[in-house]
Amino acid sequence: MSFIDLLILGFSEAMTPMNLGFCLLGALLGTLIGVLPGIGPTATIAVLLPITFFLPPLAGIIMLAGIYYGAQYGGSTTAILVNLPGEASSVVTALDGYQMAQNGRAGSALAIAALGSFFAGTVATLALAVAGPTLSVFALKFGPAEYVSLMVFGLLAATILASGPVLKAIGMILIGLLLGMIGTDRATGDARLTFGAIELFDGIDFIVIAIGLFGFSEIIANLEGSGSEGVKLAKLTRLWPTRQDFREAWPAVLRGTGLGTVLGLLPGGGATLASFSAYSMEKRMSRHPEQFGTGVVAGVAAPESANNAAAQSSFIPLLTLGIPSNNMMAMMLSAFMIHGITPGPTVLTSQPEIFWGLVASMWIGNLLLVVINLPLIGIWVKLLTVPYRLLYPAILLFCCIGVYSMNNRVFDVVLAAGFGLLGYLFRKAKCEPGPLLLGFVLGPLLEANLRRTLLITQGDPSIFVERPISLTMLVATVILLGLMILPSFRKTREEAFQEEDA
Amino acid sequence: MRGPSAAQRGDRPDLLTALIFVGFGALGLFLARPLDGGTLAQMGPGFMPRVICGLLILVGLAVGLPALRRPLVRIEPVKIRPVVVILLSIVGFGLAVTYLGFVLASLWLILAGAMADPGGKMRQTLLLAAGLTAFGALIFVYGLGVQVPLWPF
Amino acid sequence: MKLARSAALAAVFTALSAGTALADWPADRPIELVVAFAPGGGTDIMLRALAPFIEAELGATIAVMNRPGASGEIAYTALSQAEPDGYTVSSLNTPGFLTMQIGRTLGYDPKALCPIARVVEDPGTFVVQAGSDITSLADLVAKAKAAPGAVSVATTGLGTDEHMAMLQLEKAAGIDLTAIPFEGANEAKTALLGGHVQVIGLNVGEAMSSDPGSFKVLAQFAEQRSTLAPDLATAVEQGFDVIMSSERGMAARCDVPEEIRARLSAAVEKALADPAFLDVAAKQGLPLAYQSGADWTAAMPARLARFEEIFKLVEEDK
Numbered sequence: 001m002s003f004i005d006l007l008i009l010g011f012s013e014a015m016t017p018m019n020l021g022f023c024l025l026g027a028l029l030g031t032l033i034g035v036l037p038g039i040g041p042t043a044t045i046a047v048l049l050p051i052t053f054f055l056p057p058l059a060g061i062i063m064l065a066g067i068y069y070g071a072q073y074g075g076s077t078t079a080i081l082v083n084l085p086g087e088a089s090s091v092v093t094a095l096d097g098y099q100m101a102q103n104g105r106a107g108s109a110l111a112i113a114a115l116g117s118f119f120a121g122t123v124a125t126l127a128l129a130v131a132g133p134t135l136s137v138f139a140l141k142f143g144p145a146e147y148v149s150l151m152v153f154g155l156l157a158a159t160i161l162a163s164g165p166v167l168k169a170i171g172m173i174l175i176g177l178l179l180g181m182i183g184t185d186r187a188t189g190d191a192r193l194t195f196g197a198i199e200l201f202d203g204i205d206f207i208v209i210a211i212g213l214f215g216f217s218e219i220i221a222n223l224e225g226s227g228s229e230g231v232k233l234a235k236l237t238r239l240w241p242t243r244q245d246f247r248e249a250w251p252a253v254l255r256g257t258g259l260g261t262v263l264g265l266l267p268g269g270g271a272t273l274a275s276f277s278a279y280s281m282e283k284r285m286s287r288h289p290e291q292f293g294t295g296v297v298a299g300v301a302a303p304e305s306a307n308n309a310a311a312q313s314s315f316i317p318l319l320t321l322g323i324p325s326n327n328m329m330a331m332m333l334s335a336f337m338i339h340g341i342t343p344g345p346t347v348l349t350s351q352p353e354i355f356w357g358l359v360a361s362m363w364i365g366n367l368l369l370v371v372i373n374l375p376l377i378g379i380w381v382k383l384l385t386v387p388y389r390l391l392y393p394a395i396l397l398f399c400c401i402g403v404y405s406m407n408n409r410v411f412d413v414v415l416a417a418g419f420g421l422l423g424y425l426f427r428k429a430k431c432e433p434g435p436l437l438l439g440f441v442l443g444p445l446l447e448a449n450l451r452r453t454l455l456i457t458q459g460d461p462s463i464f465v466e467r468p469i470s471l472t473m474l475v476a477t478v479i480l481l482g483l484m485i486l487p488s489f490r491k492t493r494e495e496a497f498q499e500e501d502a
Numbered sequence: 503m504r505g506p507s508a509a510q511r512g513d514r515p516d517l518l519t520a521l522i523f524v525g526f527g528a529l530g531l532f533l534a535r536p537l538d539g540g541t542l543a544q545m546g547p548g549f550m551p552r553v554i555c556g557l558l559i560l561v562g563l564a565v566g567l568p569a570l571r572r573p574l575v576r577i578e579p580v581k582i583r584p585v586v587v588i589l590l591s592i593v594g595f596g597l598a599v600t601y602l603g604f605v606l607a608s609l610w611l612i613l614a615g616a617m618a619d620p621g622g623k624m625r626q627t628l629l630l631a632a633g634l635t636a637f638g639a640l641i642f643v644y645g646l647g648v649q650v651p652l653w654p655f
Numbered sequence: 656m657k658l659a660r661s662a663a664l665a666a667v668f669t670a671l672s673a674g675t676a677l678a679d680w681p682a683d684r685p686i687e688l689v690v691a692f693a694p695g696g697g698t699d700i701m702l703r704a705l706a707p708f709i710e711a712e713l714g715a716t717i718a719v720m721n722r723p724g725a726s727g728e729i730a731y732t733a734l735s736q737a738e739p740d741g742y743t744v745s746s747l748n749t750p751g752f753l754t755m756q757i758g759r760t761l762g763y764d765p766k767a768l769c770p771i772a773r774v775v776e777d778p779g780t781f782v783v784q785a786g787s788d789i790t791s792l793a794d795l796v797a798k799a800k801a802a803p804g805a806v807s808v809a810t811t812g813l814g815t816d817e818h819m820a821m822l823q824l825e826k827a828a829g830i831d832l833t834a835i836p837f838e839g840a841n842e843a844k845t846a847l848l849g850g851h852v853q854v855i856g857l858n859v860g861e862a863m864s865s866d867p868g869s870f871k872v873l874a875q876f877a878e879q880r881s882t883l884a885p886d887l888a889t890a891v892e893q894g895f896d897v898i899m900s901s902e903r904g905m906a907a908r909c910d911v912p913e914e915i916r917a918r919l920s921a922a923v924e925k926a927l928a929d930p931a932f933l934d935v936a937a938k939q940g941l942p943l944a945y946q947s948g949a950d951w952t953a954a955m956p957a958r959l960a961r962f963e964e965i966f967k968l969v970e971e972d973k
Contacts, residue, residue: 033646044646049700143851171523171561177554178530184725185547187836188813192547193533198732198762201725216588223584223618322866323844330841334700337864340938344866389619390630393612396588397634400595400611405648407723413596417589424585428577429518451545452835456807456851459543649720 007129010356014364019059023361026063027368030070031376037078037086037211037402041071045331057339058354062361064335065315068328069121069362072311073369076113076304080106081380082395084215086402088206088272088441089307091434092161092279094214096292096299103295106381107239112249112297113304114373120257120305121366124312127261128319129359133345135313136320139265144452145463149473150266151446154273155439156477159484160280162432163293166484169435172426176439177446179204187451199411208403208412209440212419213426213433215399219392220424239378245297252282252298256305264310265317270325271310272441278306312362319343319355513569514577520566527558587618603653604643608635680741680915681715687737688905689745691730693723697860698746698903701774704935708926713918726751728761731906735763739908741915744771747906750816753959757966766909770951771916772923773904776944778877779820780862780887781808782855784847785871792824792874792893795854799830807833809843809855813969817856820876820899822968827895844870858901859883860940876900883942898961902944904951920948 013019033044045064052060072089079090080097093113100109127135142150159169182193183203194200241249256278263274282302283292292299315332317325322344324330336343341354348355383391403416426433457463465471530551540546591614598607612631642648688706692698699721706717722730730745731752737743747770756765783789789798799806810817818834825832835852837843843855848869857865859881862872874890875881876899890897905923907916926932927945936943946954 036641036646049703140845140849143846143849165565167561167565168519171519171558171565174554174558174561175523175526178526178551178558181551181554188538188547190537190547192537193530193551195533198725198728201728202723216592220584220588220618223588224581317845321845321848321869323848324841325845333841334939337939342864342866345868346866389616389621390626392619393615393630394634396592396615397608397611397638400592400599401638401642401648404596404599404650405642408600408649408720409722409729410596410600413599414593417592417596420589420592421585425518425522428515428580429522430515431519431522447550448836448838450550452837454543454545455833455835457543458804458833459541461542649718 006356010360013353013357014360022059022063023066023365026066027070027365030067031074034071034074035077037084041068058357066365069311072308080109083218089275091437092275092303096296099295108241109300110377111241112301116253116301116305117308118366118370120309123257124261124309125363128316132316132320136317144449146469147449149470151442153473153477157280158435158438168431172436173439176436177443180440180443208416211399212416213423216420217423248297249301252302253305256302257309260306260309261313264313271307274306274310275303276438278302510574513572513575516569520562523562524559527555530555584618591615603651685716685718687743688717688719689730690721691727691746708929708932709922712922712925732762739910741911744907747904749902768906769909770948771905771919773946773951775942776902777858777942778875778900779816780875781873782857782870785869796828803831804833807835807852809837809852810834812836819965823897864940881942
């Protein structure tokens with residue numbers, strides 16, 4: 001069958017009323033849980049998995065996929081409105097998105113995020129349809145050595161996204177790496193840095209840190225700043241993005257989409273790395289890097305399109321190789337297996353309607369999400385006009401439920417309160433928590449892969465420069481480091497930030 | 503806040519940063535004592551923590567030492583009330599939700615949390631607490647199946 | 656209304672298990688099933704699939720709660736602190752439940768937890784790339800003999816099933832392999848396909864459901880061939896003394912009345928025989944192997960002894 005025939009087959013499968021209905025249901029549910037902090041798609045899908053026993057395979061999988069990418073759309077909403085990233089991949093969206101909302105441009109930020117996500121979703125879905133198998137071969141080239149080099153590069157690039165001194169950003173990354181090491185060492189089974197608490201044996205959940213550092217400390221800082229009466233946002237200027245906004249957004253969307261599609265193929269921190277590095281790249285390429293962090297359209301467009309592209313392309317290894325690249329994909333795999341379908345090269349040829357039906361439904365789902373989300377923007381923006389005195393207890397409650405519901409234990413709630421205090425101290429010390437979160441997410445991957453690499457080579461580090469992909473990453477890291485250390489660069493950087501202060 | 507104390511030195515936010523960095527580094531090194539460092543080929547669980555903590559202390563010093571000589575920059579004034587009230591209400595929620603159920607925990611969180619902001623009207627706060635609790639129970643406990651009891655019994 | 660419902664349920668019970676003394680249990684409130692792993696894991700999916708069938712047998716509702724962490728210790732501790740009234744049961748997995756008893760201080764007493772029923776027994780396997788020139792354990796051993804330490808085996812960490820199987824093979828064949836820890840079966844599979852490691856350890860369910868065009872299974876580490884892989888030779892058949900399997904089932908506190916535990920066990924047994932469940936299990940690739948609580952309990956000490964022996968090998972390997 002030709003590509004067009006397969007595409008038609010896919011669309012005819014996805015457009016049946018039943019499949020369309022489940023696609024819509026999944027997208028709606030995903031948007032809902034994406035907006036609620038802490039309630040992640042993984043837990044929701046786990047709870048819904050048994051229901052899919054009773055659905056035809058494609059319908060069930062379409063619904064679960066809808067929840068997954070719907071949550072990506074929803075996740076940016078709270079990041080923009082109340083500075084509360086629900087997932088690692090929307091941490092950077094909060095940097096400029098929240099500032100845009102503070103400046104009365106919440107509508108623009110949300111619309112750009114939704115449209116950027118839709119574009120990215122379309123491109124990544126197309127990539128899956130056209131080049132899925134080829135792209136997955138690329139993902140396989142990434143062995144432990146390549147990961148180490150990629151992580152080092154990604155962490156260094158993250159220092160760009162903070163607007164303070166580089167040293168502070170590096171320190172925050174290091175704290176993140178350290179926090180990521182808490183828990184049972186996977187390789188040896190030893191408990192590390194746990195204070196002997198069994199609740200820490202599996203490490204700290206990302207949500208606990210994100211809600212503490214961002215959610216709780218933001219509330220404290222707002223109340224401290226001026227009391228709830230004083231938290232006034234700039235008057236809402238207009239609901240939709242201006243032509244100027246679009247002009248600034250589209251190159252960022254393009255670059256973010258490309259980066260996200262590629263990095264989404266990689267297991268683990270792919271989507272997170274994608275959104276962080278898309279933001280860093282925009283800031284590097286911008287003629288006005290000093291404006292980043294004050295509400296720049298590109299600072300929302302790039303990470304949002306990157307993380308949505310990555311969410312779609314993370315399906316590629318699952319569908320073409322049968323290997324899930326993260327927890328979510330592992331759940332999708334079990335949804336397939338419940339129906340006796342083992343995704344992989346065999347299914348691509350023996351049951352093309354499954355693969356192509358899913359691909360087509362992913363595109364339809366993205367379209368539905370834009371249609372759902374654009375009208376919602378009006379409502380979300382109205383939410384910001386609710387007095388802060390009424391808003392902050394609601395945010396507190398949602399955060400607390402979210403944290404508690406992850407493991408059903410008190411410990412996590414108390415720990416999140418602790419991170420709230422730490423986040424408050426960071427504010428007083430003028431340290432930005434963004435890089436810490438990236439370090440936290442990537443740290444365990446960096447360490448595990450470093451140890452793996454050196455185990456495989458029996459202690460010989462020359463593998464890092466012998467393998468071409470790894471070498472390229474390391475060269476890029478050195479260049480970046482050079483740029484940071486070069487006095488002239490540092491000077492312009494300082495000038496840039498002085499301008500901002502002025 | 504400027505004036506007679508202009509002769510004083512020290513960039514306080516940076517000094518606080520240094521304190522946090524060095525503190526985390528030192529705490530990490532302390533906790534990592536029993537962990538085996540291993541060799542490069544067989545890295546033990548203690549290898550990376552030590553490297554990271556060492557770097558963290560170095561970065562902390564690099565931030566802190568120059569800050570000592572810079573002119574005085576004060577830390578923004580601290581208001582104790584919102585910090586304490588918000589954190590206590592969160593911790594209280596955590597304890598209450600397992601033993602007393604969602605409804606009482608949620609009421610506690612909102613009523614106690616509202617104390618962080620002195621200007622509130624009692625009636626409004628009570629209504630808000632009741633409304634949010636009902637909404638939370640409906641959406642999270644019934645709708646999304648969050649595993650938590652509603653009532654103490 | 657409530658009366659009428661309990662009356663109806665009571666009638667169902669008398670029909671099911673003629674006249675028990677504990678008339679109330681389990682009708683008046685839901686039974687809490689504590690799962691020691693996160694939602695979506697193998698144990699969670701298995702128990703969530705099984706729960707409705709047990710519900711039907713007991714005429715009760717079951718609420719699945721996830722208490723993940725510390726390879727089960729958090730859930731087992733929670734179970735040991737629950738009321739011994741039969742309304743709280745938990746998942747139970749070996750080797751985790753047994754190996755944590757070796758040289759670790761626990762927050763609960765393992766002897767106070769009694770197995771209700773074993774649901775599956777999942778033996779380990781060794782898997783290589785489909786195109787690999789290794790086709791049997793003997794090939795693997797020959798390769799490792801030629802280049803000690805150069806053959807790398809992906810495991811999911813020190814002291815896990817795969818690692819213990821590897822150590823047994825090293826000892827049985829007198830070879831030296833290199834264990835590379837990964838974060839789970841899927842990362843290991845990716846590394847195998849990318850050629851970054853030569854061998855990976857998977858359990859039989861995972862191995863048999865992997866794409867046959869990409870993976871080749873060398874041996875299963877069961878005592879008898881698993882129902883999922885009747886054509887795959889065991890390691891013992893191939894001449895190497897390697898036996899390693901994980902078991903998953905359910906447990907309750909030992910001081911729950913004997914009668915209630917017996918009824919739970921019977922309900923699980925019946926649920927496992929339900930053709931509708933067998934269908935679900937077949938699709939999920941579950942290697943069902945029911946054992947009553949009593950039989951499973953009786954088999955535990957011998958297993959524990961074997962693990963203690965292997966752990967000595969782990970310590971030597973460190």
